[in-house]
Amino acid sequence: MTVLILTAEQDVTADMVVARLHERGVPMVRLDPADVPGKAVLSADYAHGDFDGYLSVNGHVLSMGGLRSVWVRRPGEPAAHAAEPSAWLTAETRQALFGMLYSASTRWMNHPRRAEQARHKPWQLRVAHNSKFAVPPTVITTAPRVAEQFVREHGEVVVKSASGPPPGEPPAALPTTLVGPGTDFSGVAAGPALLQRYIPKRADIRLTGIGTRMFAARKAAEPGQVDGRFGETGNGWEPTPVPHRIARSVHDYLAFTGLAYAAFDFAEDEDGIWWFLECNQGGQFGFIELETGQPIADEVAVWLAQRSPGLRIPEGH
Amino acid sequence: MTVLILTAEQDVTADMVVARLHERGVPMVRLDPADVPGKAVLSADYAHGDFDGYLSVNGHVLSMGGLRSVWVRRPGEPAAHAAEPSAWLTAETRQALFGMLYSASTRWMNHPRRAEQARHKPWQLRVAHNSKFAVPPTVITTAPRVAEQFVREHGEVVVKSASGPPPGEPPAALPTTLVGPGTDFSGVAAGPALLQRYIPKRADIRLTGIGTRMFAARKAAEPGQVDGRFGETGNGWEPTPVPHRIARSVHDYLAFTGLAYAAFDFAEDEDGIWWFLECNQGGQFGFIELETGQPIADEVAVWLAQRSPGLRIPEGH
Numbered sequence: 001m002t003v004l005i006l007t008a009e010q011d012v013t014a015d016m017v018v019a020r021l022h023e024r025g026v027p028m029v030r031l032d033p034a035d036v037p038g039k040a041v042l043s044a045d046y047a048h049g050d051f052d053g054y055l056s057v058n059g060h061v062l063s064m065g066g067l068r069s070v071w072v073r074r075p076g077e078p079a080a081h082a083a084e085p086s087a088w089l090t091a092e093t094r095q096a097l098f099g100m101l102y103s104a105s106t107r108w109m110n111h112p113r114r115a116e117q118a119r120h121k122p123w124q125l126r127v128a129h130n131s132k133f134a135v136p137p138t139v140i141t142t143a144p145r146v147a148e149q150f151v152r153e154h155g156e157v158v159v160k161s162a163s164g165p166p167p168g169e170p171p172a173a174l175p176t177t178l179v180g181p182g183t184d185f186s187g188v189a190a191g192p193a194l195l196q197r198y199i200p201k202r203a204d205i206r207l208t209g210i211g212t213r214m215f216a217a218r219k220a221a222e223p224g225q226v227d228g229r230f231g232e233t234g235n236g237w238e239p240t241p242v243p244h245r246i247a248r249s250v251h252d253y254l255a256f257t258g259l260a261y262a263a264f265d266f267a268e269d270e271d272g273i274w275w276f277l278e279c280n281q282g283g284q285f286g287f288i289e290l291e292t293g294q295p296i297a298d299e300v301a302v303w304l305a306q307r308s309p310g311l312r313i314p315e316g317h
Numbered sequence: 318m319t320v321l322i323l324t325a326e327q328d329v330t331a332d333m334v335v336a337r338l339h340e341r342g343v344p345m346v347r348l349d350p351a352d353v354p355g356k357a358v359l360s361a362d363y364a365h366g367d368f369d370g371y372l373s374v375n376g377h378v379l380s381m382g383g384l385r386s387v388w389v390r391r392p393g394e395p396a397a398h399a400a401e402p403s404a405w406l407t408a409e410t411r412q413a414l415f416g417m418l419y420s421a422s423t424r425w426m427n428h429p430r431r432a433e434q435a436r437h438k439p440w441q442l443r444v445a446h447n448s449k450f451a452v453p454p455t456v457i458t459t460a461p462r463v464a465e466q467f468v469r470e471h472g473e474v475v476v477k478s479a480s481g482p483p484p485g486e487p488p489a490a491l492p493t494t495l496v497g498p499g500t501d502f503s504g505v506a507a508g509p510a511l512l513q514r515y516i517p518k519r520a521d522i523r524l525t526g527i528g529t530r531m532f533a534a535r536k537a538a539e540p541g542q543v544d545g546r547f548g549e550t551g552n553g554w555e556p557t558p559v560p561h562r563i564a565r566s567v568h569d570y571l572a573f574t575g576l577a578y579a580a581f582d583f584a585e586d587e588d589g590i591w592w593f594l595e596c597n598q599g600g601q602f603g604f605i606e607l608e609t610g611q612p613i614a615d616e617v618a619v620w621l622a623q624r625s626p627g628l629r630i631p632e633g634h
Contacts, residue, residue, distance in 0.1 A: 037459040037506060045463075046442040047454035056460075082507070088483040089508050095479035096457045096509035099439025113434045122416025125363040127633065137364035140413045142354040143373075146362075162412035166405040189354060190399070191406050192413035256633040314443055316573040 007073035020301035034076030044100035131252040133276035147185040156198035205266035324390035337618035351393030361417035450593035464502040473515035522583035
C-alpha cells in the first residue's frame, strides 16, 4: 500500500514528510501533475463492473488498488510541463489523472472538492461560528454605506483580502491593515472589502490539525502589531497547550468541512481568548516545526501511512 | 422565500424555468455573477455567532435568510463585467459571492463543489458501475500499448474527449469516432485518450433526473451512426418510459454524487439494454422539452420552489 504525494519538485515541506515516511518504511510515490503526460504514464481501466488503474512514475508503478492515501500538497497544473502545453491538454489531463484518483478507494489529505470549498473565507467564518469558536464580527461588502456603518459600530477595524494578495511576480505584500472612522470607502463599490473588528492581541496562535491530532504554537505580539506575518518582533514560535474548548471546536470544524489537515490562525487577546481569524487547508507547517520542534511532519506521515478501513467505494456525497 | 438563479443574461433554458416560477407565483431573483460588483450589490455580516447577508439586484433585495434555493445554471465569471476586470477582482468577488451563498442554509441545484467533482468522466464511470448501470468497457490512458491492447481485445472501439472539445471560437466539433485495429496510437503518449467499446445502438436515450423525478426521451439511430449529436437522421426525440432498474440506478447515482439535477446519456443496444455513456450535471433540457412536451422546466421550478425542511447549518461534509 503506497502513499501518493502530489506536489511540485521544489517543496521542502513535502521533503520533511517524505523523510518521515522513509524512516517508517512506508512506500511512497511523489508526482507533480505538471509531469503528466511525459515523465509519468497513467492508465485507468473500467471493465466488467470493476475499476483498476495505475500510475508509472520514474519506474515506480503505483496501482490504484494499492493506493493508501493521497496528499495534495502543492501540485502543479496537469500537463504544464508538456512539450506542447495547452488549456485543452491541461483539461484532458486533469480529467484523466483526477478522474482516476477519485475512482480509487483511498483517503485524501485533502480531497480537492473539500479543499476548494474550504478556501472560501466567508464560509470559514460561518463554519467557525457553528463550531463555537469566538469569531470577530466581520462584514464582506460592496456597499460603501455598510462599510462606513461597520466602522462606526466597531471603532477599530481591520481590512484584509478574502482571496489573498493580487497574483504577480514578485508577489505583492498585502498586510492586514487598521482603518478607522473617516476612511473613504467609496472604492468598496468597485471591489468587495472584508472588514473585521480589530482584536488587540497579546499573541498570534497557529494551530495545526491533522486528523484528530493538534499542535498549537504561540508567538507573543508587540503592542499594536496588527498582522503577525509582517514586522520583526524578535519573538519566536513556542509550543502551547490546546485548551479543551478549542480542541472540541477544531474537531467539529474538521468534521464539518471534511478536511484531514488544516492550519488555524487565532489572535489571543488580553483575556486569553483565542479569536478565530482563518483556517488554511493548505497552510505551511515547516516554519512552526523548525521553531517549536513539534513533530508535525511526522504526524502527517502517520496519517498518510494509516491503512484505510476497508473502504469499498470512492468518495462521494 | 426566494429562488436565486445564477446565469448569464442570454439563457433560454433559464427563461423557460423563470416562466414556470412566475406562473407558480414563486419569488425569484436572476443574477449573473459577472455583474458583481456593479449592477448587483452584496453584503454579508458575521456577528454575534450569527450570519446574515443580502444581494441587491435591480432594486430587488434578497436576504440570505430568505433564500429558498440556488440554481447554478450558466453563471458568468464573477466581476467579468467590471469596469476594470482583473484576475484578482474575480478571485475576491468569487470569495465574497460564493462564500456568502455557501454560508446560507439553502438547497442547491447543483452545489458547485458537487458539480465540479461530477464533471470528471472517469469518476462518472466508477459511480455508474457502483450504481449498477451497464457501462461499456473503457480505458483512459497515456500508454500507446494499452490503447493498442484495448482495441485488440474489443475490436470496435470509439475514441472521445474526456473534457469536451478544445476551447476556442468558433467551437470545434469533436464527434465520438470509431477506431479499429491498425490505428497508430503513438500520439496517446502526448495526451490522454479515452477509448470505449463501441455499442451498436438502435437508439440514443437522454434521461433527465430532477430530485426524485425522471424523464426519458428516445431517438432512433440510423444503422452505424456513432455519435447521436452529429448527422441528421430525420428521427426526433420521443418520450419513453424509464425501466425500473434504470430508475433505481439513477436514484443511487444522484444520491452518491449529491446532484439535484443531471442529464444522463445512454446508448440503447439491439437487446434493449441502456448503456451508460455519461452524466452531465449541467446538461441542457430545452431541446428535449420542445420535442417531447415533457414538463422538465416545470419540474425544475417545482424542485427550486420547495421550502427547505428546516436546515440549520450550511452545506458541509
